[in-house]
Amino acid sequence: AQSVTQLDSHVSVSEGTPVLLRCNYSSSYSPSLFWYVQHPNKGLQLLLKYTSAATLVKGINGFEAEFKKSETSFHLTKPSAHMSDAAEYFCVVSEWGGNKLVFGAGTILRVKS
Amino acid sequence: NAGVTQTPKFQVLKTGQSMTLQCAQDMNHEYMSWYRQDPGMGLRLIHYSVGAGITDQGEVPNGYNVSRSTTEDFPLRLLSAAPSQTSVYFCASSYGSGGAGGTDTQYFGPGTRLTVL
Numbered sequence: 001a002q003s004v005t006q007l008d009s010h011v012s013v014s015e016g017t018p019v020l021l022r023c024n025y026s027s028s029y030s031p032s033l034f035w036y037v038q039h040p041n042k043g044l045q046l047l048l049k050y051t052s053a054a055t056l057v058k059g060i061n062g063f064e065a066e067f068k069k070s071e072t073s074f075h076l077t078k079p080s081a082h083m084s085d086a087a088e089y090f091c092v093v094s095e096w097g098g099n100k101l102v103f104g105a106g107t108i109l110r111v112k113s
Numbered sequence: 114n115a116g117v118t119q120t121p122k123f124q125v126l127k128t129g130q131s132m133t134l135q136c137a138q139d140m141n142h143e144y145m146s147w148y149r150q151d152p153g154m155g156l157r158l159i160h161y162s163v164g165a166g167i168t169d170q171g172e173v174p175n176g177y178n179v180s181r182s183t184t185e186d187f188p189l190r191l192l193s194a195a196p197s198q199t200s201v202y203f204c205a206s207s208y209g210s211g212g213a214g215g216t217d218t219q220y221f222g223p224g225t226r227l228t229v230l
């Protein structure tokens with residue numbers, strides 16, 4: 001069975017400093033991995049996805065994630081946080097071609113001015 | 114394209130009442146699904162459909178019914194609402210072409226916030 005663990009429920013950074021949101025996954029097969037973002041009282045927006053091509057994946061708004069099979073990790077990073085990055089971020093795994101998604105519990109990112 | 118639309122945006126029910134959450138997409142997607150979002154638990158899959166006339170259960174199907182008579186619509190029915198069904202419900206759709214390691218991207222609707230008293 002597949003599962004996702006987001007290692008931090010809350011992360012707080014200052015504007016202009018790097019962001020690191022950690023995610024470990026468990027999967028019996030070669031999974032597809034995603035990061036979604038949800039701003040307060042909004043729907044979900046896809047940030048980036050990994051589907052067995054390049055292990056370093058670039059997404060929207062300067063975010064990127066690196067797939068590390070040996071560590072079963074898919075951490076999300078951004079070099080410099082912006083106030084507009086404050087939101088909840090979900091790491092997601094799929095063994096079914098991007099369908100039947102399994103979500104992590106989410107990490108709330110706070111950006112301080 | 115309107116994308117994925119959901120109605121209503123908000124709903125308050127009393128325990129035991131029934132209702133249908135509507136979901137429609139205009140992208141000719143084969144795959145549609147329903148998730149519920151609860152604090153600290155992410156989103157969990159309720160039911161999904163791989164095409165008209167075909168549905169299956171997800172992780173948390175109890176208390177919910179679905180049917181898929183057209184490609185465009187995928188309603189979620191609560192037959193007898195319970196306070197445990199208080200949640201935010203999201204509908205999603207995709208082309209459904211992904212196999213193992215595939216590239217399907219889910220398109221999410223704006224959500225329905227349901228409160229059961």
